Amino acid sequence: MLQRSGRMLGLALGVTGATAFVAGFGSAAVAEWKPRKPVEFVVMAGKGGGADKAVRLMQSIIAKEKLAAVPVVPVNKPGGSGAEALVYMKGKKGDDHTIMFTLNSFYTTPLRQKKLGIDVTKFTPVMRMAEDTFCLWVHSDRKDINNVDDFVKAAKAEGNKWIMAGTGKASEDNLLTDFLNTAYGLDMKYIPYKGGGKVAKELAGKNANSTVNNPSEQLGFYEAGKTKPIACFTDDRIGLFKDAPTFKELGKDFVYYMQRTVVGAPGMSDEAKAYYKDLFTKVFNSEAWQTYRKKKALQGDPLSGEDLMAYWKKERDVHEDMLKKMGELN
Amino acid sequence: MLEIFGLLAQGFTVALQPFNLMLIIVGCAVGLFIGAMPGLGSVNGVAILLPLTFLVPPEGAIIFLAAIYYGAMYGGAVSSIMLGIPGASTAVATTFDGRPLAKQGMADKALTIAAMASFVGGTISVILFTFFAPPLAHVALTFGAPEEFALMMLAFATFIGLGGDDLAKTIFSICIGLVLAAVGLDIMSGEPRLIFGDITGFLHGINFLVLAIGIYGIGEMLWTVEENAKAGGKSMLSEATLTWQRTKNNIKEFLGTWKISTMGAFLGYFVGIVPAAGATPGALLAYGIGKQMSKEPEKFGKGAVEGVAAPESANNAASTGSMLPMLTLGIPGSPTTAILLGGMVIWGLEPGPRLFTSNPDFVWGLIASLYAANLFALILNILFIPAFIWVLKLPFTILAPIILTLCLVGGYAPTKDMHDVWLMLLFGIVGYLMRKLDYPVAPAVLAIVLGPLAEPALRQSLLISSGDPSIFFTRTFAGPIMVVALILLFMPVLMLIYRRLRGGGKRKAPSESAAE
Numbered sequence: 001m002l003q004r005s006g007r008m009l010g011l012a013l014g015v016t017g018a019t020a021f022v023a024g025f026g027s028a029a030v031a032e033w034k035p036r037k038p039v040e041f042v043v044m045a046g047k048g049g050g051a052d053k054a055v056r057l058m059q060s061i062i063a064k065e066k067l068a069a070v071p072v073v074p075v076n077k078p079g080g081s082g083a084e085a086l087v088y089m090k091g092k093k094g095d096d097h098t099i100m101f102t103l104n105s106f107y108t109t110p111l112r113q114k115k116l117g118i119d120v121t122k123f124t125p126v127m128r129m130a131e132d133t134f135c136l137w138v139h140s141d142r143k144d145i146n147n148v149d150d151f152v153k154a155a156k157a158e159g160n161k162w163i164m165a166g167t168g169k170a171s172e173d174n175l176l177t178d179f180l181n182t183a184y185g186l187d188m189k190y191i192p193y194k195g196g197g198k199v200a201k202e203l204a205g206k207n208a209n210s211t212v213n214n215p216s217e218q219l220g221f222y223e224a225g226k227t228k229p230i231a232c233f234t235d236d237r238i239g240l241f242k243d244a245p246t247f248k249e250l251g252k253d254f255v256y257y258m259q260r261t262v263v264g265a266p267g268m269s270d271e272a273k274a275y276y277k278d279l280f281t282k283v284f285n286s287e288a289w290q291t292y293r294k295k296k297a298l299q300g301d302p303l304s305g306e307d308l309m310a311y312w313k314k315e316r317d318v319h320e321d322m323l324k325k326m327g328e329l330n
Numbered sequence: 331m332l333e334i335f336g337l338l339a340q341g342f343t344v345a346l347q348p349f350n351l352m353l354i355i356v357g358c359a360v361g362l363f364i365g366a367m368p369g370l371g372s373v374n375g376v377a378i379l380l381p382l383t384f385l386v387p388p389e390g391a392i393i394f395l396a397a398i399y400y401g402a403m404y405g406g407a408v409s410s411i412m413l414g415i416p417g418a419s420t421a422v423a424t425t426f427d428g429r430p431l432a433k434q435g436m437a438d439k440a441l442t443i444a445a446m447a448s449f450v451g452g453t454i455s456v457i458l459f460t461f462f463a464p465p466l467a468h469v470a471l472t473f474g475a476p477e478e479f480a481l482m483m484l485a486f487a488t489f490i491g492l493g494g495d496d497l498a499k500t501i502f503s504i505c506i507g508l509v510l511a512a513v514g515l516d517i518m519s520g521e522p523r524l525i526f527g528d529i530t531g532f533l534h535g536i537n538f539l540v541l542a543i544g545i546y547g548i549g550e551m552l553w554t555v556e557e558n559a560k561a562g563g564k565s566m567l568s569e570a571t572l573t574w575q576r577t578k579n580n581i582k583e584f585l586g587t588w589k590i591s592t593m594g595a596f597l598g599y600f601v602g603i604v605p606a607a608g609a610t611p612g613a614l615l616a617y618g619i620g621k622q623m624s625k626e627p628e629k630f631g632k633g634a635v636e637g638v639a640a641p642e643s644a645n646n647a648a649s650t651g652s653m654l655p656m657l658t659l660g661i662p663g664s665p666t667t668a669i670l671l672g673g674m675v676i677w678g679l680e681p682g683p684r685l686f687t688s689n690p691d692f693v694w695g696l697i698a699s700l701y702a703a704n705l706f707a708l709i710l711n712i713l714f715i716p717a718f719i720w721v722l723k724l725p726f727t728i729l730a731p732i733i734l735t736l737c738l739v740g741g742y743a744p745t746k747d748m749h750d751v752w753l754m755l756l757f758g759i760v761g762y763l764m765r766k767l768d769y770p771v772a773p774a775v776l777a778i779v780l781g782p783l784a785e786p787a788l789r790q791s792l793l794i795s796s797g798d799p800s801i802f803f804t805r806t807f808a809g810p811i812m813v814v815a816l817i818l819l820f821m822p823v824l825m826l827i828y829r830r831l832r833g834g835g836k837r838k839a840p841s842e843s844a845a846e
Contacts, residue, residue, distance in 0.1 A: 047377065047665060053672040056380060060676050063381045074377075075746055079534030080515050080522045087530045112520070115528070163794060169520035191475075191793050192518055194786065197661045201605060204659075207474035207794075220660040220682020291678070 033271030035097055039072045042100040044085040046078035049195055050216065054129070054260055054292075055101045058280075061288050067279055081168065082109045086118045092265040096272035099126060100263045104172050107312075107319040112170060112328055120316065124264030124273055125308035127280035130293055131257035131300030134176055135232040135244060137203055137211045137218055140225055148231050148250055151210070152184045158209070164188040165199045165208035170328050172258055173199070175319075176212040176233060178326050183252050203227055214258070215240060216296035233257075240297050257300065259315070261308070277304050338460060341694030344389050345702055353386070353394040354699055358707045361401020362714070366409050368543055368740035371418030372402035372649075372666045380673050388677035389692055393699040395673060396653070399666050400452065400703045403609070403646045404711050407444035411638075412437055412722055413733055415547035415740070419538050420609040420645040422775055423617040425546055427630060427637030434633055437722060438572050438715060442580040443635050444642045445711040447591050451643030452704040454595035455602075455650035460697055464686070467658035469807075470603045475790035476801050480811035481604060482784035485611050487819035488618025489773055497822060499769050507777025510536045511785070518789050531749025538610075540741050540754045541778050545771050547737040548758025551730060553765055558726055572719055587639040590620045598644030602651020608664030609648035610779050616644030622818075631772075650700060657685055657693060 041059065045051040055074045062068050077085035082105035092098045100123075110118040138145050145151050155162045164180075166173030169192050177190045191208065193199050196217040202208040204221040211218070215238060221227045222241075229244040233256040237246060247254050262280050264273060283289055284302045292298070303311055323329045344350065364375035376395050383391035406421030411428035424444060431440040458466075490500060513524045514535025525532035584591075594616040601612035620640030621630040630637045652664040660681040662668035674681050679689060686693050721729075741754035764771050795801035802812045817824075 047373065047668055047672075049668075052668075053675050056377075056669075056672050057676050060381050060384055064384050077534065077745075079530075079532075080525075081520055083522065084530060084533040087533070113522070160796075168517055171520070189793065191790050192520075192786075193790065194517055198605065201471065201655075201659055201661050202474065205471040205474060207472070220680060220684065223680075224683030226683065288676075292675075295680070 033096070033269070033275050035068065035070045035272075035275070037097055038070050039068070040098045041072050041074045042085050042089060042098065043074055043076045044078070044082035044100065044102055044105060045076070046195075047076050049078075049197075050132070050214065051101055051103055051260070052076060057288065057292055058101075058129075058283050061283050061286050062279070064288075065282070065286060067282050080109070080113070081105050081171075083113055083116055086110065086120075087116060089123065089263070089265050090118055094267040094269075095265045096269055098265045099276060100265075102259065102261050102263050104258050104315075104319065106259070106261070106263070107316045108170060108323060111316070111320055111323055120312060121309065122266040124266065124268040125305060125312065126262040126264050126273070126276045127284065128259055128261040128300060128303035128308055128311065129280065129284060129289070130260040130296075130298035132214045132216070132260060132296070132298055133232060133234050133238060134172065134212050134214060134256055134258070135218075135229040135238070135241065136180070137200075137213055137227050137229055138209065139203060139206055140228050141206075145230065148184075148245075148247075151230050152186065155184075155186050155188055155209070160187045160189050162186070162188045162210070163208045164190050165193055165202040165211050166190055167196055167199055168192045168194075170323065170326065172256070173212050175322050175326070176256060178322075179254055179256075180212075182325075183254070200227075214296075216298075219297075234299070238297050259300070259311075260298070261303075280304075334461060337690060337694045338698060340690070341696075341698030342701075344691055344695030345393065345698035349386075350390055350393050350695070350699065351702065353390050354397045354702050355706050355710075357394045357397025358401040358404075358703055358710055361398035361403075362405040362408075362707065362710055363401075364398065365402030365405025365407075365418060365421075368409050368413070368415040368539075368547060368736050370740065370743060371406070371420070371539075372399045373418075373669065374743060375402055376666050376669045376673075380669060380676075383673060383677070388674070388679060389695045391673065391677055392670070392692065392696050393703075395670055396696060396699060397703045397706075399649055399670070400646070400700070401707050401710075403452075403649050404445060404448050404707045406645070407448070407638075407642055408441065408718060409736075411440040411444060412718060413547070413736075414550040415733070415737065416542050419542065419779060420613055420649075421641075422542055422610065422772075422779070423613045423641030423645075424638060426617060426641075426772055427632070427634045429550075430631070430633035431635075431638065432722075435571070436633070438576060438719060439580045439583065439635065440638050441715050441718060442577065442712070443584045443587070443638045445708055445715075446581070446584045447587070447594065447639040447642040448646045448711075449704055449708040450588075450591045451595040451598055451646035452650065452700070452707070454592065454643075455599040455647035456697065456700045456704065458596075458599050459650050459654065459700070463654055463658065466603055467654060467683075470605060470655050471659060473604050473807065474805075475787045475794065476805055476808040477811065478604065479784060479787035479791055480802055480808040480815060481601065482611070482780050482787060483815040484811055484818070485615045485618065485776070485780055486784075487815040488615060488622065489776055490819055490822075496768075496770075500773050503764075503770050503773040504777045507541075507774035508781045510541060510774075511778045511781025517786055518793075529749070531747055531753070534745055534747070535782070536753065536778065537744050537750060538775075538778050539744055540750045541757050542775050543737050543740050544754040544757025545761030545764070545775065547733065547740070548755060549761025549765060549771070551733060551737075552758065552762040554726065555730070572716055583635050584639065587636050590623055590636045591639045591643040593619060593623060594640040594643030595647040598647030599651040601644075602648030602664070603654050605655045605659070605661045608652055608666075609645040611783065612648035612651070613641035613645040614776055614779070616640040646704075653696075657681055657696075658683060 043052050043055050059072050062072050089100050164177045199211050200213050200217040203211045204226045218227050229241045231245050234246050364370050375398050406418040407424045410416045410421040410424040411432050414429040416422045428440040513532050516523045597616050598612040617640050620636050621627045624636050652667050655661045656667040656671050662671050741751045791801050803809045
C-alpha cells in the first residue's frame with residue numbers, strides 16, 4: 001500500500017512535469033521497445049554537483065533533439081555516498097524505466113558498506129559516457145613549486161601541517177592523497193569538504209595547500225591565474241595543460257580515472273537495454289555532449305554491454321585493493 | 331565607477347528588450363506561485379523549468395530563472411503568513427511573526443510588509459551587487475571553514491541569547507533539531523549514522539522541509555482543528571480586511587521599520603555571499619538581530635511588524651548575494667544557484683573569475699534584470715493580495731483538506747520518497763504536542779537548517795588546527811564574528827549579573843530574575 005501510493009504520487013508529479021517538457025508524444029512505432037512512461041534518471045549525488053550537471057545536460061540534449069518520446073526526469077538520491085541510490089536501484093529489479101548515472105562510489109560504497117548487499121555486477125551496463133581525470137593542484141602564488149620534486153620538498157617541510165582538501169572520506173580524492181603520501185613519503189593532512197567545487201575554492205582562497213581536483217573544477221581558477229596543475233594522474237598529458245607531466249612519465253605507475261556511466265536497474269529486459277544503448281549513443285555523438293567533453297577535459301571512449309561489465313569488474317578489483325591498503329576494509 | 335554605469339546601461343539594453351521583459355514578468359509570476367506552494371520552493375521550480383530554457387538565448391534563460399528565484403522569495407512569505415506553513419526554507423523566519431499577525435486578523439498588513447521589505451532587501455542588495463561584486467568575491471574566496479562556523483555560531487547565539495522564552499526549553503528544542511540534523515551521512519567519515527539500523531529513507535538525512543511542514547503545517551492544523559471544535563466550527567484560519575485606509579496605515583507602519591529592513595538587506599547580502607550558506611541562515615540571523623535592535627523586543631513572536639520585515643528583507647538580499655559566488659567563483663551560494671550554475675554550463679558559459687570580462691552581456695543583463703524583477707515582483711505581489719485574502723475567507727472545513735494535500739505533496743516532492751511523508755506526519759504530532767507543552771519549535775527548525783552547515787565547518791576547522799580552538803579567534807574574519815557570537819550567547823547571563831549588581835544596591839533581586 002505504501003509503495004503503491006508512493007508510485008501513484010510519483011506518477012502524478014511525473015505527468016505534471018511532463019507537460020513542462022519540450023519532448024512531444026508522437027512517433028509511436030510498434031516494432032521495437034519504447035518507454036511508455038517518463039524515465040527516471042537517478043543521480044548518485046546532490047543537485048548542482050558534477051554528476052548532476054552532466055545528467056541535466058543529457059536530459060536537455062534528449063529533450064532538445066527529441067531523442068526520446070517521453071521525458072527523462074532526473075531524481076537526486078545523494079544519501080550515504082550513493083548508498084541510497086544503489087539500494088533504490090536494487091529495489092527496482094526488472095524495471096525498464098529507471099536508469100542511474102554513476103561515479104566511482106559505484107564501486108567504493110558497496111565495498112565499504114557490505115551490509116547493503118549490493119553486487120554492482122548485477123546492474124545492467126548501459127553506456128560509459130566519459131572518464132573524468134585528476135591532477136595535483138597548488139596555488140599560483142607558490143612560485144617555489146613548479147614540479148613534483150618541488151611539491152614533495154615543500155610538503156615534506158610542512159609535515160602534517162600541509163593541508164590537502166578533498167571531497168570526502170574514502171572518496172576518489174582520498175585515494176589519490178593516500179597514494180601521494182605513500183609514494184613520496186609525505187604526511188599531508190586530508191580534510192574532507194562537500195563537493196569538488198568547494199574543494200577547488202578552498203585552494204584558490206588559500207585555506208588549503210593542495211588539491212587533486214578534476215580539471216573542470218579548477219578550470220575557472222586556473223584561467224584566472226589563481227591555481228596551477230603540477231602533474232596529472234592520466235596516461236597521456238591533458239591537452240589543456242600541456243606543461244603538466246603525468247605521474248606515469250615521472251616513473252610512478254599510477255593512473256586514475258572517474259567513470260561517468262549510465263547504469264540500468266538489475267534485470268532490465270534485453271529490448272530496453274538495446275533501446276537505452278541506442279539512445280545514449282545518440283547523446284554521446286551529439287554536438288552538445290562532445291563540446292562538453294572537450295570543455296571539461298573528459299576522456300574515455302563510449303563503452304557498453306559486455307565491455308562495460310568487464311571494465312566494472314576490473315575497476316572494482318582495483319578499488320578493493322586501494323581501500324584495503326588504506327585500511328578501510330578488513 | 332563611470333565604467334560600471336556604462337556596463338549597467340548596456341545591461342539594461344539587454345534586460346529591457348520586450349522579449350526579456352516578458353520573461354521577467356512571467357518568471358516573477360511563476361516564482362510567486364512556486365514560492366507560495368509549500369514544498370515547491372525555488373530549488374524545485376528552477377530545476378523543473380531548466381529544460382525550457384534551451385528555447386531562448388542564455389541571457390534570456392538566466393533572466394527567466396533568476397526572476398523565478400526572485401519571485402519565489404516573495405511568494406514564500408505568502409503561505410508562511412496565511413497558512414503558517416513556510417513555502418520554502420527561506421521563509422521560515424517569516425512565520426514567527428507573520429502567522430500571529432494573520433491570526434489577529436491582520437494578514438493584509440503582514441503581506442504588505444513582507445512584499446515591501448522584500449523590495450527594499452532586493453533593491454539594496456542589487457545596488458551592492460552592482461558596485462561591489464569583484465572586491466566582495468575576493469572576501470568570499472578567503473572565507474574558510476572557521477569563518478563559516480563563526481557565522482553559524484552567530485546565528486545560534488542570536489536565538490539563545492535573546493532570552494524571553496524559557497531558556498531551558500529553547501536549548502532543549504535546539505538540541506532536538508541538532509540531533510535530527512545529524513541523521514544521514516557523516517561527510518567526514520563517509521559512514522551513515524543514526525539511520526535506525528537499516529532504514530534507507532534516513533540515508534538522505536531528514537530534509538528540512540519535512541520537519542518544517544510537519545511542525546508548522548500539520549501541527550498547526552491539528553491545533554486549529556482543536557480550536558475549531560471548541561468554537562463550534564466557527565473559527566477561521568486567519569482573517570483580514572482590505573480597505574484603503576488600512577493599506578495606507580500598513581505602508582506607514584512599514585516605513586517605521588526602515589532601520590530594521592535596511593539592516594536585513596545588508597546582513598542578508600553578506601551572509602548570502604558566503605558559499606553554501608544561502609538565504610535561510612541569512613533570514614534567521616536577520617530576525618534574531620532585528621529583535622535585538624527593536625524597541626519592543628517582547629512583541630517578537632507575537633505579531634511584530636519588524637519580525638516580518640527583517641527576514642523578508644534579508645532573504646531577498648541573500649538570494650542576490652548568493653549569485654555572487656556563483657558568477658565570480660563558479661561555486662553555488664545556495665541550492666538554487668547550484669542549479670542555475672548547472673544551467674550556465676548547459677548554455678555553454680563558464681562561470682568563474684573570468685565571466686565578468688568574457689560575457690559582459692550575460693552578467694550585466696542579469697544584474698539589470700534583477701532591478702526590473704524586483705519592481706515587477708513587488709507590483710504582482712501587491713496586486714495579488716486581495717486574491718490571497720479572498721482565499722482566507724473560505725471556511726476552515728474547506729481549507730483544511732486543501733492545506734493537508736499541499737503539506738503531503740510538499741513533504742514528498744523534494745526527495746520523492748514516501749518515507750519522508752510518514753516522517754512528516756510524525757513530526758506534525760510532535761509539533762502539536764510541543765505547542766501544547768509550550769516548547770518553542772522555531773529553535774528546532776533553526777537547528778536543522780544550520781546544523782548540517784555548522785557541523786562540517788567545526789570539524790574541518792579543528793582538523794586543520796589539530797584540535798586547537800584558537801583557530802576561531804586568530805583569523806581576520808572569524809575572530810570578530812566569533813567574539814560577537816559569544817557575547818550574544820552569554821547575554822542572558824551578563825544581563826542577569828548586570829541587573830544583580832545594579833539592583834543589589836537598592837534592594838534584593840526579585841526571585842523571578844534569579845530563576846531565569
